[in-house]
Amino acid sequence: MVDPTLAEMGKNLNEAMKMLEDNQRKAEEENEKKYARKDIPGPLQGSGQDMVSILQLVQNLMHGEEEEESSQAYRLQNVGEQGHMALLGHSLAAYISVLDRERLRKLTTRILSDTTLWLCRLFRYENGSAYYHEDDREGLLKICRLVIHTRYEDYTVEGFNVLYTKQPIIYISSAARTGLGQALCNQLGLPLSCMCRVPCNTMFGSQHQMDVALLDRLIKDDVESGKLPLLLVANAGTPGAGHTDKLGRLKELCEQYNMWLHVEGVNLATLALGYVSSSVLAATKCDSMTLTLGSWLGLPAVPAVTLYRHEDPSLSLAAGLTSSQPVEKLRALPLWLSLQYLGHDGIVERIKHASQLSQRLLENLKNLDFIKTSVRSVLNTLVV
Known part of the structure; x- marks a missing residue:
């Protein structure tokens, strides 16, 4: 009943x-x-x-x-029925928050563990933890704090004084979304000199993929200068262009220099499909990734999710990735309801449909370019 x-x-x-x-x-x-x-x-x-x-x-x-x-x-x-489930989640969260503390703790723990398990299985991210957040940049921000706490042992006690000896460096692609680097520095209290924008390939390969060879040289120069390479933000689907960085090569580079690899982008949605490109599949080996399920599945008012792997729960708590407050865990409730309503097949079908629409749009755009080129050639011939 x-x-x-x-x-x-x-x-x-x-x-x-x-x-x-x-x-x-x-x-x-x-x-x-x-x-x-x-x-x-x-x-x-x-x-x-x-x-x-x-x-x-x-x-x-x-x-x-x-x-x-x-x-x-x-x-x-x-919004449809699946949208109603997401909206109902916000109402339920307010209702559940007034339960007695013990019942609230048990319920929120179940909701959080279920949702995290489903997402890790859907997107092939084994043994991951999850952080649910409204602003899609907030997950990356908390990950940066986690890496700072991890790499600077005395950061909890001495704060920013420990950063003077070795300046942290965060690397992002020049094709990343506008303002991302500045937003991170502002929220972390770091100078803009801590942010290094890595150019994309201009002579060889895609003009929207990070230049791995140049990144390697930039990291070596920073190490020789006494700086600490901290974190690399890679793209699985650059804004506007949709290109995926060479994630496998970038992961090897991060392991070489003991850097954290974070991946974001719309192409991560294809991890839920049975078939996926090797470049996107390499994202399953990254240290963290941000998923924007609301736009992928057409669900209103559901949080973004950052999946990550880290062995020390105390550092995750210090970075704000986990909370001791049960009410904070209710952020996952709208997503918990929506995922159950759609089911595994429903989620895969929505992503597959969106992928097919994108492919059809790309083919139509190519045909349009071909028509424009043909018309231009004819006009040039007539002029001559």
């Missing part, structure tokens, strides 16, 4: 989503109707308002007069 409170919670969520979707449908049918500024909520009413009135206010805000010209961009998407 389902707990009446849980059943009521699910019913209320379905009713709320139905109200918003119905209002959206009516707004599209009555396109001439425009909401005025007076519809935007003002001071709190003393007697409060019911759920229908509050949802109407939300709808009014979504179609405020200042967004009239671009109202098409604010349409409420049909």
Whole structure:
């Protein structure tokens, strides 16, 4: 038997989503109707308002007069049943957080262990731990702190004083997402000189893959200068271009210089498929990777996940990758519900479908380039 409170919670969520979707449908049918500024909520009413009135206010805000010209961009998407499961997870997390401490601890431990086990098996990452976070850069940030704690034994006691003797260096690709290096330095309290951008190949190979030979020389120069190569951020799918770095070679280089290898990118999603390229498969041997399952599976409001391997739980706790607070572990609940709803086959099918769509788009773009080239050749001939 389902707990009446849980059943009521699910019913209320379905009713709320139905109200918003119905209002959206009516707004599209009555396109001439425009909401005025007076519809935007003002001071709190003393007697409060019911759920229908509050949802109407939300709808009014979504179609405020200042967004009239671009109202098409604010349409409420049909999130589907799997999206409802993710949204229900946030409601359940609030409900579960008021349980007594012992029941809360047991429940959150089960949710966290289940989700971590499923993700490690899905993405072929053996014996991994998981950190769930809202900002997709936060996982890498905590990993950097973990590596600092690991490589500088006195960091916990002396703090940044221990970094003076050997300046830490973090290496990222020049094809990495904009602002990533600066964001890491700002959050870690490190100068920008601790960030080394590695150029991509320009004469040989892809223009979006990290130049491994040049990286090797950069690391040697830093070691000779008394600096400490700390961590390398590699891409399995560069932003915009989708290229994968030579992860196998980069892993060998990291082992040679005792560096941590972190991998991120959309191509990591293909690890869940039965077939995967050798370059992406090499990511399973990295020290950590960040997965953005919300965008891969079309799930709203689910956290990103950073999988990592480390033997010392005390250092993971010091870096913020684990928490002693049971409520913090409830971040995984929306993902726990969504993964169970989709199942292994459903997850694989969604990723496979997205991969096929990408392949078809690539083929169409190639055909378009061929047509443009042919037309240009014909025009040049006519001109001559």
